[in-house]
Amino acid sequence: xxxxxxxxxxxxxxxxxxxxxxxxxxxxxxxxFETALCWQRNFQKNLIEQPFSPQAVWFLQHFPxxxxxxxxxKKNLLFDENKSxxxxxxxxxxxxxxxxxxxxxxxxxxxxxxxYKKDLSWYLRELEQVLIDVLNLLGIEGKRIDGLTGVWxxxxxxxxxxxxxxxxxxxxxxxxNVDCDLAGFQEIIPCGLNKxxxxxxxxxxxxxxxxxxxxxxxxSVRRRFRLNWENKILD
Amino acid sequence: MxxxxxxxxxxxxxxxxxNPGDKVERGESVLVVxxxxxxxxxxxxxxxxxxxxxxxxxxxxxxxxxxxxxxETEDEIASAQASASSLPPQSANQEKESSSPEVQEKKASxxxxxxxxxxxxxxxxxxxxxxxxxxxxxxxxxxxxxxxLASQMGVDLATVRGSGPHGRIQAEDVQSAKGEPxxxxxxxxxxxxxxxVSEIPHIEKKPVDLDKRPAEGKSFxxxxxTIAFNTLQQAVNxxxxxxxxxxxxxVGYSILSDELDAFYKKVxxxxxxxxxxxxxxxxxxxxxxxxxxxxxxxxxxxYPSQINVAVAVAMEDGGLITPVLQNADKTSLADLxxxxxxxxxxxxxKQLEPQEYSSGTFTLSNLGMFGVDRFDAILxxxxxxxxxxxxxxxxxxxxxxxxxxxxxxxxxxxxxDHRVIYGADGxxxxxxxxxxxxxxxxxxxx
Numbered sequence: 113x114x115x116x117x118x119x120x121x122x123x124x125x126x127x128x129x130x131x132x133x134x135x136x137x138x139x140x141x142x143x144x145f146e147t148a149l150c151w152q153r154n155f156q157k158n159l160i161e162q163p164f165s166p167q168a169v170w171f172l173q174h175f176p177x178x179x180x181x182x183x184x185x186k187k188n189l190l191f192d193e194n195k196s197x198x199x200x201x202x203x204x205x206x207x208x209x210x211x212x213x214x215x216x217x218x219x220x221x222x223x224x225x226x227x228y229k230k231d232l233s234w235y236l237r238e239l240e241q242v243l244i245d246v247l248n249l250l251g252i253e254g255k256r257i258d259g260l261t262g263v264w265x266x267x268x269x270x271x272x273x274x275x276x277x278x279x280x281x282x283x284x285x286x287x288x289n290v291d292c293d294l295a296g297f298q299e300i301i302p303c304g305l306n307k308x309x310x311x312x313x314x315x316x317x318x319x320x321x322x323x324x325x326x327x328x329x330x331x332s333v334r335r336r337f338r339l340n341w342e343n344k345i346l347d
Numbered sequence: 348m349x350x351x352x353x354x355x356x357x358x359x360x361x362x363x364x365x366n367p368g369d370k371v372e373r374g375e376s377v378l379v380v381x382x383x384x385x386x387x388x389x390x391x392x393x394x395x396x397x398x399x400x401x402x403x404x405x406x407x408x409x410x411x412x413x414x415x416x417x418x419e420t421e422d423e424i425a426s427a428q429a430s431a432s433s434l435p436p437q438s439a440n441q442e443k444e445s446s447s448p449e450v451q452e453k454k455a456s457x458x459x460x461x462x463x464x465x466x467x468x469x470x471x472x473x474x475x476x477x478x479x480x481x482x483x484x485x486x487x488x489x490x491x492x493x494x495x496l497a498s499q500m501g502v503d504l505a506t507v508r509g510s511g512p513h514g515r516i517q518a519e520d521v522q523s524a525k526g527e528p529x530x531x532x533x534x535x536x537x538x539x540x541x542x543x544v545s546e547i548p549h550i551e552k553k554p555v556d557l558d559k560r561p562a563e564g565k566s567f568x569x570x571x572x573t574i575a576f577n578t579l580q581q582a583v584n585x586x587x588x589x590x591x592x593x594x595x596x597x598v599g600y601s602i603l604s605d606e607l608d609a610f611y612k613k614v615x616x617x618x619x620x621x622x623x624x625x626x627x628x629x630x631x632x633x634x635x636x637x638x639x640x641x642x643x644x645x646x647x648x649x650y651p652s653q654i655n656v657a658v659a660v661a662m663e664d665g666g667l668i669t670p671v672l673q674n675a676d677k678t679s680l681a682d683l684x685x686x687x688x689x690x691x692x693x694x695x696x697k698q699l700e701p702q703e704y705s706s707g708t709f710t711l712s713n714l715g716m717f718g719v720d721r722f723d724a725i726l727x728x729x730x731x732x733x734x735x736x737x738x739x740x741x742x743x744x745x746x747x748x749x750x751x752x753x754x755x756x757x758x759x760x761x762x763x764d765h766r767v768i769y770g771a772d773g774x775x776x777x778x779x780x781x782x783x784x785x786x787x788x789x790x791x792x793x
Contacts, residue, residue, distance in 0.1 A: 133718070133738075133740055133741065135741075163612075164605055164608050164609070164755060165741075165753070166741040166753060181361075181381075181386065182361045182362050182379055182381075182386060183359065183361035183362070183379075183381050183386070204379070204386060204388075205384075205386055206361075206381045206382075206383065206384045206385045206386040207384040231351075231352040231353050232351040232352045232355075232382060232383070232385040232387065233351070233352030233353070233354050233355060233382065233383060233385075234352060234353070235385070236383055236384055236385055261383050261384040262384075273384050274384045274385075275384065275385045275386065276385075276386045276387075276388075277351075277385060277386060277387045277388070278376065278387070278388040278390075279388075279390070340718035340738070340740070342740060342741050342742075
């Protein structure tokens with residue numbers, strides 16, 4: 113007789129739909145913003161054209177840069193758009209201006225929401241939960257603020273979220289400040305929120321590094337979206 | 348204005364990617380809508396021309412509101428623009444309540460035949476989210492677990508939309524109706540924070556309270572206890588031990604499964620299940636390989652008169668059972684799916700007749716749904732072979748011309764009794780099965 117999984121729901125075919133898979137990429141080096149954008153576009157395009165194409169997840173860090181959503185207002189940039197000291201990208205995601213830099217983990221997720229739930233608000237809340245779960249494991253309480261998207265600790269925003277979607281295939285994702293230099297945020301009104309105070313995990317856990325948090329994030333994403341990684345994970 | 352989420356009431360138009368008068372192709376992005384921190388490219392469902400923008404970029408509109416007009420031909424642009432200007436932007440359009448493209452399309456064409464107003468195709472994303480409140484017409488078909496959950500959670504089954512075959516209500520449907528997160532029962536994870544064992548250096552705060560972590564996997568007893576085997580487990584034990592007297596060998600094959608997945612997607616709306624598809628594929632292949640359907644007996648090799656595919660199913664309270672799909676080669680996919688649903692239901696309620704779980708001539712065991720890439724199975728006594736099916740996973744594949752592509756692959760592993768089935772028999776069977784699944788899955792519907 114065959115081996116069998118523990119406590120399976122008897123109608124096994126239902127469960128086929130309950131796990132899906134994705135390629136996982138965790139570049140060791142810092143990645144230029146436009147390179148990662150290109151990677152995402154390729155996977156998104158494939159998924160739109162071929163629904164059975166692989167999904168993909170990236171965890172990486174960017175060189176310092178600013179990015180604006182398509183609907184972002186320029187007044188949230190406190191400098192002249194043409195005289196930015198750092199590279200500035202206008203990209204196809206929701207939300208206002210944000211800032212990336214080393215020491216911040218950026219998570220990009222190209223997912224086919226047709227496999228999950230065709231509901232962008234649900235998806236944003238799931239991404240928040242991914243971050244909240246990781247903070248929880250670290251002993252920090254992460255919170256949502258009603259009406260806003262993102263994750264806060266003791267009033268400081270540590271996690272930001274912005275996504276783009278086409279035919280329910282997502283792009284972009286979240287960023288989590290671990291031990292980065294937050295000075296660059298002073299040149300902008302992050303997320304268009306005037307009084308927002310940015311925070312990073314090292315405020316609560318001195319000495320914490322990206323390499324401590326990334327494995328937790330990876331696992332949190334895998335569980336929340338019931339993924340199998342297609343490729344072997346090397347640590 | 349399309350609904351980007353079930354709770355969205357209005358959306359903001361970030362940008363029109365097309366100008367009035369521009370040609371628009373089916374599937375081409377026409378505008379970007381933002382809700383919260385999410386952007387959605389909204390595409391046209393038709394070839395045509397963007398005649399008029401009713402709601403300009405930067406404005407917000409309630410879900411269902413007409414935000415722009417697309418016409419079929421260039422000539423209609425002017426008249427559409429005229430009708431658009433007579434349409435006060437805020438006034439509710441007659442199409443407001445519905446966001447289903449088919450319905451809107453019908454309404455629009457009805458309208459145009461009646462009044463010669465230009466055909467309006469409201470812009471909606473590929474598949475709108477909002478679903479009307481669903482009410483069954485009195486007859487409720489639900490799985491036992493769904494019924495139990497519904498009574499526990501106080502959910503009225505009459506208001507639940509079933510996602511199972513023929514609208515059967517599954518446990519998950521009850522949970523989602525109640526707004527509960529859908530739990531995956533066998534890993535006990537649901538909404539609990541992810542449990543990760545990897546150690547976290549440099550951190551003084553203790554990250555996880557080990558004792559409070561939910562148990563991994565399932566168990567039938569508590570720590571320190573010994574629980575007697577139930578009848579079913581005893582039966583399984585006897586069969587397992589008996590298999591030690593069988594000289595078995597294993598042979599594996601990687602089958603490309605994109606075609607099968609595509610075919611499954613096509614027939615799924617008819618209630619066809621993956622179990623039925625696999626059983627049928629195996630049944631048809633067995634019909635051409637009688638040796639693999641045969642079994643050892645003390646008198647010699649016994650060739651059964653039928654091809655009966657048994658499928659292993661784990662029982663929730665321990666043990667497993669193998670309900671049998673009789674004449675899998677000759678039964679239609681739809682019938683196999685119905686029979687399977689019925690067998691599983693009665694297996695759960697322990698109502699199967701011995702004939703229904705012991706008459707298998709070949710067994711199928713699928714752990715693909717757990718993401719397992721390969722495993723091997725133990726041969727059930729009285730049969731010649733069992734096929735272990737792993738998950739269908741994307742793999743980088745090199746083709747003959749040297750090009751590299753990503754294709755889905757499913758690993759199967761045949762365990763066979765060497766007294767009856769030899770290596771070459773098993774290999775030929777797998778080769779034919781792979782050919783059917785890779786090249787010709789549509790023959791399954793015959």
